[in-house]
Amino acid sequence: MATNDRGHLLTEQPNPASAALDQLETRAIVELFCEEERCSQLAVAAAAPALSAATDAIVARLRSGGRLFYLGAGTSGRLGVLDAAECPPTFCSPPELVQGVLAGGAPALLRSSEGLEDRAEAGQADLEARGFCSADALVGIAAGGTTPYVHGALRHAGGLGALTIGMACVPTSQAPMPCDIDIRLLTGPELVTGSTRLKAGTATKMALNILSTGVMVKLGKVHGNRMVDVAVTNSKLEDRALRILRDLAGVERPRGMQLLEAAGGSVKRALLMAATDLDAAAAAAALDAAGGHLRRALAALGAQLSH
Incomplete structure (x- = not known):
């Protein structure tokens, strides 16, 4: 195995602060x-x-x-x-x-x-x-x-x-x-x-x-500072999704569960449905037209979230 002296590299040099x-x-x-x-x-x-x-x-x-x-x-x-x-x-x-x-x-x-x-x-x-x-x-x-x-x-x-x-x-x-x-x-x-x-x-x-x-x-995976494309795959993430719906759309947990189920677990789609009268398919189409950006989809529909 050929070897080269790498001692000149910054990552290979000794640190005086830790000499002892x-x-x-x-x-x-x-x-x-x-x-x-x-x-x-x-x-x-x-x-x-x-x-x-x-x-x-x-x-x-x-x-x-x-x-x-x-x-x-x-x-x-x-x-x-x-x-x-x-x-x-x-x-x-x-x-x-x-x-x-x-x-x-x-x-x-x-x-x-x-x-x-x-x-x-x-x-x-x-x-x-x-x-x-x-x-x-x-x-x-x-x-x-x-x-x-x-x-x-x-x-x-x-x-x-x-x-x-x-x-x-x-x-x-x-x-x-x-x-x-x-x-x-x-x-x-x-x-x-x-x-x-x-x-x-x-x-x-x-x-x-x-x-x-x-x-x-x-790429539109975040709205504000919320991970609106989170995958609802366990109870912790389901709770997070329901809190996002509550905080951004003013939707309480029972209604949030209904929206999530109708939206196939998509938080972003559920948020758009909460802000409009769209069903899941129409919400999905609106998001696709907006390149996956919830804010753009809302603007195109003249809608807004309550928070």
């Missing part, structure tokens, strides 16, 4: 971690322009029928899988719309298989296996910015004409990535040297939250 980490009392360790984690938030805030550009570019792809893929190895890949898996229950999006691709597949979620990240051709192969095409968007996640698995996937996606986004926690000068939009989350050296599941992982999770949520908001 193994000698600290427990409370001091906890306080040091709490202080260092502030770097994650600052790093994400500094990347706001790139995150904004990436969000708009992804939305454009998805509106044209494309899909969003997160791809990475180790912690980076697992975080992508996590964010993708949360989209269907939160936004009622089809499971294929946002996909997480992890080096090593499902077994690597539970058992480390970081050795697979050295295979650039595997990144391309995993995308090809999912039918990745020019209409799609790829976010290649690599904390240190050098992962061959991610670089191989980004090069393949770029060659197809797909949207390519790189996400790393080192400066571009240390590890360039072949991408259209470059997101850099500069969290600094980790308290445990090289352990990028720490600050780098936190910042990556934050950035992915922002990307997926921003995209779904732009």
Whole structure:
């Protein structure tokens, strides 16, 4: 196995603040971690322009029928899988719309298989296996910015004409990535040297939250700050749906249950029905005509919610 010195990378450098980490009392360790984690938030805030550009570019792809893929190895890949898996229950999006691709597949979620990240051709192969095409968007996640698995996937996606986004926690000068939009989350050296599941992982999770949520908001999955496309699949989510109907449309629970049942569990459709005299089919058609945006559908019908 060929090796390269990666000691120059920001994520691999020792952190002076934790030079005596193994000698600290427990409370001091906890306080040091709490202080260092502030770097994650600052790093994400500094990347706001790139995150904004990436969000708009992804939305454009998805509106044209494309899909969003997160791809990475180790912690980076697992975080992508996590964010993708949360989209269907939160936004009622089809499971294929946002996909997480992890080096090593499902077994690597539970058992480390970081050795697979050295295979650039595997990144391309995993995308090809999912039918990745020019209409799609790829976010290649690599904390240190050098992962061959991610670089191989980004090069393949770029060659197809797909949207390519790189996400790393080192400066571009240390590890360039072949991408259209470059997101850099500069969290600094980790308290445990090289352990990028720490600050780098936190910042990556934050950035992915922002990307997926921003995209779904732009696609009409949120009204105000309510997840009006939530999938009513258990008692907790049913309660949330009924509270949304109460808070936005002034509908009490018994009537809310009737509307939800008539709307086939669609909160957005039930809200439109509550604000108009439309039945479920007509409400669905109105939403389709408005591109799935409840506010646009209400405006087109000259209706409004009571709250």
